[in-house]
Amino acid sequence: MSSVKGQLPVAWKNTERFNGRLPLKLDREQHGLAKKFRKPRNADPFQSLATLYDYLDRFMSYAVGLMACAKGCSYCCHSEIGLSQIEADYITARTGIPAKRMRQDPTRVGAAPWVDPNRPCPFLNLGACAIYEFRPMLCRTHVNFDATNALCRFDSEAESILLLDRESSLPGAMKAYGELAASYGGGIGDIRDFFCTIYAP
Numbered sequence: 180m181s182s183v184k185g186q187l188p189v190a191w192k193n194t195e196r197f198n199g200r201l202p203l204k205l206d207r208e209q210h211g212l213a214k215k216f217r218k219p220r221n222a223d224p225f226q227s228l229a230t231l232y233d234y235l236d237r238f239m240s241y242a243v244g245l246m247a248c249a250k251g252c253s254y255c256c257h258s259e260i261g262l263s264q265i266e267a268d269y270i271t272a273r274t275g276i277p278a279k280r281m282r283q284d285p286t287r288v289g290a291a292p293w294v295d296p297n298r299p300c301p302f303l304n305l306g307a308c309a310i311y312e313f314r315p316m317l318c319r320t321h322v323n324f325d326a327t328n329a330l331c332r333f334d335s336e337a338e339s340i341l342l343l344d345r346e347s348s349l350p351g352a353m354k355a356y357g358e359l360a361a362s363y364g365g366g367i368g369d370i371r372d373f374f375c376t377i378y379a380p
């Protein structure tokens with residue numbers, strides 16, 4: 180990681196600032212999410228997912244001012260967007276747009292180019308997310324800590340971008356997410372596969 184620190188000093192500094200900003204109480208809260216969702220009174224998986232999304236949004240609010248991400252930038256919406264069945268069905272429940280039932284094995288995740296300028300997410304509309312309130316976890320936690328989006332651009336030859344490391348920053352939230360997705364069932368896939376009926380390249 181020391182080479183990343185040297186190559187991306189602004190992003191590195193912003194990551195440190197972000198970690199320094201996070202209240203201890205908020206960080207601790209994520210470790211209780213999985214247990215909370217296991218309780219019988221929280222049997223509604225979509226309600227639990229909404230609670231998890233609310234937590235992620237509060238967590239990510241501490242990155243405001245420390246990232247290149249801004250309204251109008253949608254490079255990452257052209258990359259592979261992996262999500263689980265529960266997230267796809269949650270979008271369906273909130274919008275009425277039908278999602279496919281995915282097999283246990285991922286179909287397209289990792290199979291296509293990671294970024295394809297000609298295959299945006301089907302929910303990208305005029306540069307903005309049409310389902311912003313219901314967008315999946317991956318979209319909520321995708322943050323480029325650099326000063327500009329230069330490394331995200333399609334012509335970028337960057338070998339790495341300093342993004343949020345979900346595994347180390349959000350272990351409790353990831354555990355809760357993993358348990359929710361597993362108990363709900365279905366598979367995982369790219370958002371284009373779940374919503375292929377509306378996909379119009």
Ligand code: SF4
Binds near residue numbers: 307308309315370
């Ligand atoms: S769901 Fe929204 S934020 Fe996520 S990739 Fe699609 S358009 Fe972008």
